[in-house]
Amino acid sequence: xxxxxxxxxxxxxxxxxxxxxxxxxxxxxxxxxxxxxxxxxxxxxxxxxxxxxxxxxxxxxxxxxxxxxxxxxxxxxxxxxxxxxxxxxxxxxxxxxxxxxxxxxxxxxxxxxxxxxxxxxxxxxxxxxxxxxxxxxxxxxxxxxxxxxxxxxxxxxxxxxxxxxxxxxxxxxxxxxxxxxxxxxxxxxxxxxxxxxxxxxxxxxxxxxxxxxxxxxxxxxxxxxxxxxxxxxxxxxxxxxxxxxxxxxxxxxxxxxxxxxxxxxxxxxxxxxxxxxxxxxxxxxxxxxxxxxxxxxxxxxxxxxxxxxxxxxxxxxxxxxxxxxxxxxxxx
Amino acid sequence: xxxxxxxxxxxxxxxxxxxxxxxxxxxxxxxxxxxxxxxxxxxxxxxxxxxxxxxxxxxxxxxxxxxxxxxxxxxxxxxxxxxxxxxxxxxxxxxxxxxxxxxxxxxxxxxxxxxxxxxxxxxxxxxxxxxxxxxxxxxxxxxxxxxxxxxxxxxxxxxxxxxxxxxxxxxxxxxxxxxxxxxxxxxxxxxxxxxxxxxxxxxxxxxxxxxxxxxxxxxxxxxxxxxxxxxxxxxxxxxxxxxxxxxxxxxxxxxxxxxxxxxxxxxxxxxxxxxxxxxxxxxxxxxxxxxxxxxxxxxxxxxxxxxxxxxxxxxxxxxxxxxxxxxxxxxxxxxxxxxxxxxxxxxx
Numbered sequence: 001x002x003x004x005x006x007x008x009x010x011x012x013x014x015x016x017x018x019x020x021x022x023x024x025x026x027x028x029x030x031x032x033x034x035x036x037x038x039x040x041x042x043x044x045x046x047x048x049x050x051x052x053x054x055x056x057x058x059x060x061x062x063x064x065x066x067x068x069x070x071x072x073x074x075x076x077x078x079x080x081x082x083x084x085x086x087x088x089x090x091x092x093x094x095x096x097x098x099x100x101x102x103x104x105x106x107x108x109x110x111x112x113x114x115x116x117x118x119x120x121x122x123x124x125x126x127x128x129x130x131x132x133x134x135x136x137x138x139x140x141x142x143x144x145x146x147x148x149x150x151x152x153x154x155x156x157x158x159x160x161x162x163x164x165x166x167x168x169x170x171x172x173x174x175x176x177x178x179x180x181x182x183x184x185x186x187x188x189x190x191x192x193x194x195x196x197x198x199x200x201x202x203x204x205x206x207x208x209x210x211x212x213x214x215x216x217x218x219x220x221x222x223x224x225x226x227x228x229x230x231x232x233x234x235x236x237x238x239x240x241x242x243x244x245x246x247x248x249x250x251x252x253x254x255x256x257x258x259x260x261x262x263x264x265x266x267x268x269x270x271x272x273x274x275x276x277x278x279x280x281x282x283x284x285x286x287x288x289x290x291x292x293x294x295x296x297x298x299x300x301x302x303x304x305x306x307x308x309x310x311x312x313x314x315x316x317x318x319x320x321x322x323x324x325x326x327x328x329x330x331x332x
Numbered sequence: 333x334x335x336x337x338x339x340x341x342x343x344x345x346x347x348x349x350x351x352x353x354x355x356x357x358x359x360x361x362x363x364x365x366x367x368x369x370x371x372x373x374x375x376x377x378x379x380x381x382x383x384x385x386x387x388x389x390x391x392x393x394x395x396x397x398x399x400x401x402x403x404x405x406x407x408x409x410x411x412x413x414x415x416x417x418x419x420x421x422x423x424x425x426x427x428x429x430x431x432x433x434x435x436x437x438x439x440x441x442x443x444x445x446x447x448x449x450x451x452x453x454x455x456x457x458x459x460x461x462x463x464x465x466x467x468x469x470x471x472x473x474x475x476x477x478x479x480x481x482x483x484x485x486x487x488x489x490x491x492x493x494x495x496x497x498x499x500x501x502x503x504x505x506x507x508x509x510x511x512x513x514x515x516x517x518x519x520x521x522x523x524x525x526x527x528x529x530x531x532x533x534x535x536x537x538x539x540x541x542x543x544x545x546x547x548x549x550x551x552x553x554x555x556x557x558x559x560x561x562x563x564x565x566x567x568x569x570x571x572x573x574x575x576x577x578x579x580x581x582x583x584x585x586x587x588x589x590x591x592x593x594x595x596x597x598x599x600x601x602x603x604x605x606x607x608x609x610x611x612x613x614x615x616x617x618x619x620x621x622x623x624x625x626x627x628x629x630x631x632x633x634x635x636x637x638x639x640x641x642x643x644x645x646x647x648x649x650x651x652x653x654x655x656x657x658x659x660x661x662x663x664x665x666x667x668x669x670x671x672x673x674x675x676x677x678x679x680x
Contacts, residue, residue, distance in 0.1 A: 147538050179543075261530070272529070285391060
């Protein structure tokens with residue numbers, strides 16, 4: 001301040017040049033600060049991920065040393081004898097998520113196309129509001145619904161029918177409990193539909209109107225024009241599916257409540273199962289043995305790796321499908 | 333900040349400091365969820381009486397034991413007594429104080445049954461081993477003469493989460509069946525040979541209530557509050573006993589002499605004729621040698637209070653009170669507590 005006062009006193013009234021330059025310099029340094037701050041914030045995210053991996057690996061140490069690779073391929077999970085194998089949980093996580101996607105993608109995509117392309121604007125807005133509301137329901141509510149509404153319905157109607165008519169398939173053998181893999185898959189599918197719908201709709205709405213006009217002008221039908229738009233939006237829609245898959249892989253509470261929680265692998269959808277997230281939620285608080293605790297932490301590490309692999313694979317898929325096109329993919 | 337605000341916050345600070353000086357002590361504890369309702373009632377009552385504030389986090393027995401080990405709490409709470417290996421793993425000697433007892437009942441869903449189902453230890457083991465799979469099995473019919481049992485499959489339901497309830501149940505099964513002990517064993521979580529798992533008492537009860545032909549174990553308090561029908565269980569002296577607070581206390585009483593030797597002895601399968609066999613104690617875990625004499629005294633006084641006045645409210649919250657014999661065991665343990673090597677309660 002005193003320097004500025006000095007400068008003013010030297011040159012008289014008005015702002016002299018050195019002051020302007022100094023202001024610019026200060027502005028520049030502010031800019032640099034801002035830049036640095038944002039970089040630091042971005043680095044924090046990396047640091048958090050690195051710390052999670054480090055801590056999980058450290059906590060999993062005893063189990064990693066004790067079981068090695070056998071942890072991945074054995075099916076025994078016995079806290080009393082301290083023998084742990086994660087295969088049934090990996091299997092449960094992958095199967096439940098994959099089947100949930102299989103149910104949710106057609107429904108979600110169909111809804112998104114209808115809302116973006118066919119529905120009158122007001123209807124589209126109203127329906128997408130409701131769909132987004134679905135996304136904000138806590139997962140414990142989905143779990144309760146799974147137990148108290150879906151389970152009796154599955155047990156009384158759906159599963160006996162499946163056993164009677166499709167029971168020759170290993171997929172539908174066993175006793176209809178209502179609780180089990182099928183219930184978990186349906187609950188998961190409902191939970192991830194809103195993610196697919198909301199993002200896909202936004203992507204479809206953001207594709208240029210000229211695509212539709214051009215294909216209609218070339219004499220294509222409405223359906224063909226929608227096909228052109230979908231083609232353009234494909235990377236973004238794949239992104240939506242990846243996000244939904246991420247939610248399915250990590251979903252804990254709702255799945256724990258309805259999947260039946262046994263570590264037996266069964267090809268039947270009617271049989272109970274378990275996922276990686278559900279076994280952690282179930283056993284972590286009361287795990288008293290050091291190895292038991294360590295095995296649970298190794299499951300967490302494994303879930304992290306599986307999620308990373310699935311996401312990486314999905315990203316590669318997007319890259320492969322779009323040939324490296326980034327325009328629409330960047331929207332996700 | 334204007335002056336008024338400054339003055340007000342100074343005043344508030346002063347008040348805070350004043351209150352914390354007046355009652356210099358507050359204790360922290362962490363652990364089991366099963367006794368949380370009665371513990372929080374005790375802490376409230378004790379706070380009103382003495383001004384001592386006790387903060388308790390019901391984060392589960394396993395986490396409670398970890399906290400004790402790390403020395404971050406004044407006491408831990410666990411539904412399972414520490415094993416010898418766990419005791420050895422602790423930095424210093426840990427004393428167990430049983431506080432209340434609980435029972436585990438077998439709730440079932442057989443709608444046409446008029447009278448309560450009777451079960452023997454062998455039947456319970458058979459059902460949970462997956463060996464007895466239908467309700468009209470000869471072994472069940474032999475114990476329930478004249479009862480029309482359906483030809484439906486049995487669905488055994490167990491807890492999927494690690495829990496003290498599971499520990500009480502499988503400790504009992506291990507005591508009555510060597511086969512169970514060898515194949516499955518006991519702990520807060522085990523590898524179940526059969527059945528499906530529900531999360532929490534409410535998860536098990538939900539499955540049992542909805543699924544005809546199912547049977548599941550839940551805490552007595554939970555079954556009573558939710559009016560679930562539960563089975564009479566044959567005890568060691570051959571009598572079929574209904575689970576109740578009185579028959580649970582009788583089970584603890586039957587084990588009192590064993591508890592005097594080692595308070596960690598399982599009380600399940602009690603030899604007393606009136607005892608309900610599937611019962612267990614829940615414990616506070618305290619280091620025998622405390623670091624801070626003043627805090628230690630506050631903690632010991634609280635435990636002494638819980639053994640007397642505290643027991644009177646146990647029944648109203650559906651916990652079984654400790655019999656006098658076990659209260660005496662706890663009093664003896666209290667006298668062994670030290671702070672910096674000096675006894676807290678000097679011998680009179």
